[in-house]
Amino acid sequence: MIIETKEVAALPNTIIVQLSGELDFECITQISDLFIQIEKSDKNFAIVDLTAVSLISSAVLGELMGGRKRLIEKGGDLVLAGLKMDIRTKLGLMGATKIFRIFSDIRSALNSYKWENGSHPEQVKISFPSNLNIVPPVRQLVSRITKQKGYGNRDSFRIETIVDEVCNNAVEHGKQGDDQRINLQLQIDPDKVEIDVVNTSDPDKVESLKTLLHPHEIGEIKAEEKRGRGLALIKMLSDELSVNCSESGTSVHVKKKREE
Amino acid sequence: MESQIELVYEDIRGHGHAKLIKFIGDLDATNVETVLEKVCNLFNDGIYTIIADFKKLRYVNSTGLGILLHFSKSAREKGGCFKIANINENVYEIIEIIGATSLLEIYDELSEAIAALE
Numbered sequence: 257m258i259i260e261t262k263e264v265a266a267l268p269n270t271i272i273v274q275l276s277g278e279l280d281f282e283c284i285t286q287i288s289d290l291f292i293q294i295e296k297s298d299k300n301f302a303i304v305d306l307t308a309v310s311l312i313s314s315a316v317l318g319e320l321m322g323g324r325k326r327l328i329e330k331g332g333d334l335v336l337a338g339l340k341m342d343i344r345t346k347l348g349l350m351g352a353t354k355i356f357r358i359f360s361d362i363r364s365a366l367n368s369y370k371w372e373n374g375s376h377p378e379q380v381k382i383s384f385p386s387n388l389n390i391v392p393p394v395r396q397l398v399s400r401i402t403k404q405k406g407y408g409n410r411d412s413f414r415i416e417t418i419v420d421e422v423c424n425n426a427v428e429h430g431k432q433g434d435d436q437r438i439n440l441q442l443q444i445d446p447d448k449v450e451i452d453v454v455n456t457s458d459p460d461k462v463e464s465l466k467t468l469l470h471p472h473e474i475g476e477i478k479a480e481e482k483r484g485r486g487l488a489l490i491k492m493l494s495d496e497l498s499v500n501c502s503e504s505g506t507s508v509h510v511k512k513k514r515e516e
Numbered sequence: 517m518e519s520q521i522e523l524v525y526e527d528i529r530g531h532g533h534a535k536l537i538k539f540i541g542d543l544d545a546t547n548v549e550t551v552l553e554k555v556c557n558l559f560n561d562g563i564y565t566i567i568a569d570f571k572k573l574r575y576v577n578s579t580g581l582g583i584l585l586h587f588s589k590s591a592r593e594k595g596g597c598f599k600i601a602n603i604n605e606n607v608y609e610i611i612e613i614i615g616a617t618s619l620l621e622i623y624d625e626l627s628e629a630i631a632a633l634e
Contacts, residue, residue, distance in 0.1 A: 389546050392519040413575075413606040420577050424545050485578040485614050492613040 257283040271299045272362060276308035279316040291323035300332025303365045307338030317352055337365045368406045377445040386427050386436035395420040405444050408516035414493050415449055415512055421486040422453045422508050430455030451510040518546040523554050531633055534565035539573040543580035552583050564596025567629045571602035581614055588620050601629040
């Protein structure tokens with residue numbers, strides 16, 4: 257095994273640990289010593305690059321978990337980057353993928369860290385044709401963006417569901433067609449996501465919209481109803497929901513706090 | 517373009533009038549009609565006992581859940597059942613939030629769902 261460490265000029269509290277070769281039982285002392293040194297230093301965020309690692313033992317994984325715990329106690333974290341598919345699979349079987357945050361490479365880990373510790377929210381605007389078939393790729397894109405911004409699988413799945421339901425309603429209850437647009441805006445903060453969706457109103461669908469906005473009680477669910485649960489689902493998944501109808505269109509605002 | 521969903525049918529040993537359907541992909545507003553048609557074709561063929569394996573069902577939204585409730589109700593009315601097994605935790609949460617867990621027959625494992633046919 258070879259260990260190399262690198263400092264990050266713009267982030268004095270960050271250290272990159274590059275491990276290579278086979279991480280077997282014999283490496284434990286070396287890795288343990290390294291994390292004792294890091295713990296005593298001014299560093300509290302470590303990116304462990306496993307790109308060149310061909311084998312990782314459970315004992316070494318235990319050392320990494322210990323190192324992570326100590327860095328979290330210092331207000332930081334230890335994340336993994338650059339895992340080969342077989343290593344990732346092994347870590348998954350050992351339950352480690354639920355413990356460590358894993359990034360495809362060092363750059364992604366650094367970007368995520370910089371974003372989470374910065375003060376500026378990210379804004380994403382997507383304008384797409386008012387067509388139900390466009391909604392799945394849009395919701396999947398949003399899910400990928402939130403994951404990239406450090407949100408976990410569960411939060412990203414919930415955000416994907418909210419975007420899906422809101423956009424489906426926007427299409428169904430507004431004007432449809434490739435010349436009509438649905439405008440989706442996301443504001444992604446480290447602790448919350450705000451979603452705004454606006455459609456173009458369709459005078460022929462005013463009555464169906466009124467039905468949609470009628471308060472839905474979860475207890476009223478009936479097996480014979482195939483549709484009409486979208487708004488109830490959005491309400492249950494989100495922390496804030498407001499709907500504003502005007503002659504030009506309906507705008508929906510949803511706030512979803514990060515839970516993981 | 518519809519979301520990708522594939523329905524794989526298998527026989528269930530010892531239950532000639534039952535079918536196992538593996539749902540693979542996403543079930544949403546773009547493909548519910550396709551799925552509805554496929555499952556209704558089974559009903560039309562006299563197969564009212566169905567076990568749905570959701571191990572590879574990544575996503576379901578409120579529209580998808582609506583047809584699952586429809587399948588369950590229709591199967592029961594015809595003297596059969598629509599049992600679901602192997603649901604991932606994200607999909608289960610959606611079913612739970614909607615309050616549909618009591619309306620659907622849900623099992624942790626496929627083997628439990630099959631055993632419940634006895």
